[in-house]
Every structure is written in structure tokens, then in C-alpha cells.
Amino acid sequence: MALNSVLVSLFNDIMHIEEKAIITKEYDDISNNDMHIIDAIGIAKPQMVSEVARKMSVTQGTVNVAMNALERKGYINRNRSEEDRRVVLVSLTERGTKAYHHHRDFHKKMMRAIVHDLNDEEKKALHHCLVHLEEFFRGIEEEKKTENA
16 A cells, blocks of 8 residues: 555654754754754743653653753753742753754744645645544554553
8 A cells, every 4th residue: 555655654764854854063962852852842931841751752761861961962951940949840041942943943844845735625634634643653652551551
């Protein structure tokens, strides 16, 4: 089936291709995964480490290890919450904000390339299919959690 072939190829290549596109000379000190942590932190407001881990579907320990390096490299700040000193909030530095926008620009270009010649009905159909694909993967993820519990 041609669609299966395209999806398998895309899944196998997407992280590698994205990394080549977004890890430029300016950002050669971080990985594609680091860029996704920066994206999960976002620019709206400081985030708790647990929230970043949840967005990325990984453990807090995994995120903390990566954040240690991102903090040393000047991409993020970690500060205690004024309301609850036990809570650590993570935010982007100026350098981190610049990396965030660089990553977001790549995704905007990617989306424009995908939908540029689709009509509204085709865009809705594509969205519908991708929602089902996401639900399929979330279902597998939940099955694995149940098996491991």
C-alpha cells in the first residue's frame, strides 16, 4: 500500500530530517530533543518541570538531565516559585527564546508545504486522518502503561 510506505518512510526519517533542518551552526551545541524541550517550555509563562515532562511524555528525571545542560549553555533559567518555594519554574533565556522561534519557524514552513495546495475540504480530511493516527498511537502508549503497571 502506497500510503503505508510513505508513513513508514516518514516515521523513520522525520527526526533525522528535522534535526538537519533546525540544528544549524548557531544551535550546534544542542540536540533536536533539546529543541523540543525548549518548545515545551515555551514563551508564555514559566513552567514547572513536571508540566514540561508531561508535554513530552517523559519522566521528570529525563527532562531534568537535559535541562541541566540547557541551563549551562544559557538556553533556560530555573527559579523557585515565589508562591511555593518547593516548586521550580523553568523559563527561556533570550537565547532560548531565539531557539524557540527558530524551531517554530521550521514547523510553520513545514505546515505551509503540507497544505499549500489543499482546499478546505482536503485540509479537514487530512486533519481528521492525523487525529485518528494520534489516537492510535496514544492507545498503544496507554496499553504499554497498563502492561507495565
